[in-house]
Amino acid sequence: MWPWKQAKQAPTSPEVRRNSFFSTDIDFAIPDNPAKRMRRMRDYMAMTFQRTVDDLTPVDENGMSLAMDNPDLTSVKLRNGLGLGGYIPETQFAWYCGQGFIGYQAAALISQNWLVKKACAMPAKDAARNGYETSVNDGTEVDPEILDYIREQDKTFDILRNCVEFLDLGRTFGIRVALFNVESPDPEYYSKPFNPDGVKPGSYKGISQIDPYWITPELGGDAAANPAAPDFYEPTWWRINGKRVHRTHLVIFRNGNLPDILKPAYLYGGLPIPQLIAERVYAAERTANEAPMLAATKRMMVMKADLTQIVANQQQFDARMAYQTQVQNNYGVKFVGLDDEFQQFDTSLADLDAVIMTQYALVAAAAEVPSTKLLGTQPKGFNSTGEYEESSYHEMLASLQMHDLSPLVNRHHLLLIRSHVAPKFKMQPFNTEVVWNELDEQTAAEQAETELKKAQTAGAYVDMGALDGFDVRGRIIADKNSGFNGIDPVVPGGPGDRDAELEAAETEQASGSEVNPDESETAE
DSSP: OGGGOOOOOOOOOOOOOOOTTTTOOOOOOSSSOOOHHHHHHHHHHHOOOOOOOOOOOOOOTTTTTOOOOOOHHHHHHHHHHHOOOOOOOHHHHHHHHTTTTOHHHHHHHHTHHHHHHHHHHHHHHHTTTTTTTOOOSSSSOOOOOHHHHHHHHHHHHTEEEEEHHHHHHHHHHHHEEEEEEOOOOOTTTTTTOGGGOOTTTTTTTEEEEOGGGGGGEEEOOOHHHHHSSTTTTSSEEEEHHHHHEGGEEEEEEESSOOGGGGGGTTTOOOOHHHHHHHHHHHHHHHHHHHHHHHHHSSSSEEEEEOOHHHHTTTTHHHHHHHHHHHOOOOOOOOOTTTOOOEEEOOOOTTHHHHHHHHHHHHHHHHSSOHHHHHHHOOOOOOOOSSHHHHHHHHHHHHHHHIIIIIHHHHHHHHHIIIIIIIIHHHOOOOOEEEEOOOOOOOOOOHHHHHHHHHHHHHHHHHHHHSSHHHHHHHHHHHOOTTTTTOSSSOOOSSHHHHHHHHHHHHHHHHHHHHHOOHHHHHHH
C-alpha cells in the first residue's frame, strides 16, 4: 500500500497526568483551540469523576439488574463536557482536578508516615479516652445491678477499642463500616432491612469492622435513579464476603459529606485524611530535612582563579578541589596565597525554625488537630495560650462522639439488651442513652478547688433549709469525682439515717419541755 493511501488516524487528546506537588504547570503538546481545550477539560475531570452513575447497575431486592428509564442528567453533562459552569484558568482547573480520590491502597500506604498516622489516630483516642455513662430514660425501672451488667458486657465486647478503631481507620480511609454479628436461622437475615424483633436470645456475637477495599456498594432502583428518594446515592446493600448486607444492619462512618456528583468517584465513602494532608506533610518533612543540610553547608567559600588555567589543567584542578573538600570543616584553618582573593558567604538560618513549624502547622490545620497537640510543642505568638485551639478541638471531638460514636454504641446496646440482658433478667427490652464524659481532665489542684466550691455551695443550701445532710450525702455518692462515691447511703444511727435523726430531735425536744417551773422562775 502506498504511503499516501494509508488510513489517517483520528486525532487524540494528549495524555493528561496528575500534576506533581508544588506545581500548577501543564504541558501543551498540541496547538490550542476550543475543541482541543474542551477535550483536555474532559480529561482533567475524568481524573476526579472516575466513576459516574453510568458505571453502576441498579439492582432489585433479588440482585437482578434494573433498566434505567431516565438517564441521569449529571452524567450526560459530564459526557458532553457541559458541567463546567463558569470560566476558570486551565492551569488552576487542572491542578484542582488532580486532587481527586487517591484510592484506599494509596491512603493506607501514606498513613504509614508518623505524622499522618498521628493525625488520623489522635482524635479517635481523645474522643473515646474518658468513656461514657449509660442511662435509661424511657420510663423503665432498671436496677443498678442491670446497668452494672451492661457495663461489664461493654468491656467484654471491647466497645471502647472498637470506638477508637472506628474513628482511626475511618479517618484513614474516609469510610469505616461496622457490621454487627447476629446469628439468625433466616439465611436472608442480612439482605433484608434490620428488624430488632428478629434478635433472639444469645444471638449477638459482637462487632466486625471491615476495610473498604473488601466491600462493594450496590444501589437499588430509587437509590440510583430518583433524586427525590431519601436514600438517593446511598448504597442500599453492601456486598461483604460475597453476601449482600442491607445498609440498616451497618453503622457507617464517613469523613465529611460529599456532593452527589463525587460520591461514585469515592465509592460512596468520604474524604481520607491522608489525601487531605499528603501534600502538606511532604512539604513539612522536606523542609525539616533541609535544616541539617543547611547547617552543614551554610558556609560557601569563593576564591578567584584564572578560568583558562582551570580548563587547561583540569586534572590538577580537580585534585586540588578534592583536597580542599577533604580538609574543609567548620573548625579548620585555610591558607591562601598573598595574591589570592578569598571570600566566604554564610547562609542566614534566622527564622528557619519558624518556616519549618509553619509547614507543620498547616498539616495540623488540614487534619483539624491543634498543632500544639499534634507536635507536642508550646504555643507561640503574641499572648498565645492555646486555649482557643483546645476549645475548638474539643468541639470537634464532641461532634465525633455525638454523630459517629453514639450510633455505634447505641446499636450495640440495642442488640446487647435484646440478646443478653432481657433474657437474663426476665424483663422486656428497654432503650438506653449514652452520655459521653467530659473531655477536660482536671489536675489534682483544680479538682480539689472544685470539690471545695461544691462543699461550700452544699453548706449554703443546708443553712437556708433547702437541703439536709441526707441530700448532700446522696449527691456526694452520685458524684464519681467526689472521692466518697462508694460509701453506703445510710449509716445506722449515723449520717443519712433520717429516722435516727428524727428520734434524736424528738428526744431533745421532750427533755427541754420537762424543765422544773421553779427553776425557770428563779432563772427569770
